[in-house]
Amino acid sequence: MKGEAKLDLNVKEGKAMAITLNLPPELEAKFAARARALGVGLDAYIQSVLENQTPDLSAPKGEGDASRLVTAEVSELEWLALNRAKYAGRWVALQGDALLAVGDSAREVYSAIAGREGTPLVTRVEPEEEIPFAGW
Secondary structure, rough: OOOOEEEEEEOOOEEEEEEEEEOOOOHHHHHHHHHHHHHHOOHHHHHHHHHOOOOOOOOOOHHHHHHHHHHHHHHHHHHHHHHHHHHHHOEEEEEEOOEEEEEOOHHHHHHHHOOOOOOOEEEEEEOOOOOOOOOO
């Protein structure tokens, strides 16, 4: 059928998966021309385009970006629990278990970490005995 391309992709477990793409005729013609110029079939060319546009799917479970983020968040929560008494009432910036900045205001802490890569946790350390107030 015109405007569709069929291809097989190798997935993580080594099994193939069939995908049908509904492409506008102009795009299909561009892909076909590029595949011919490279001397490969349309399926192989589209597969290589998709592989180059996706992150490495072969990373072992537990070592991906999401896992690293969760590990960092858990480390930050543990740090807060361990250091609550020392920093109660102050603002802190944390990245994982690393203390990046401490201040009396959020503005002070954000100024201290300006230009830093990543997204550190910036929070006010609440004293343990205080019950959070949410309003009436």
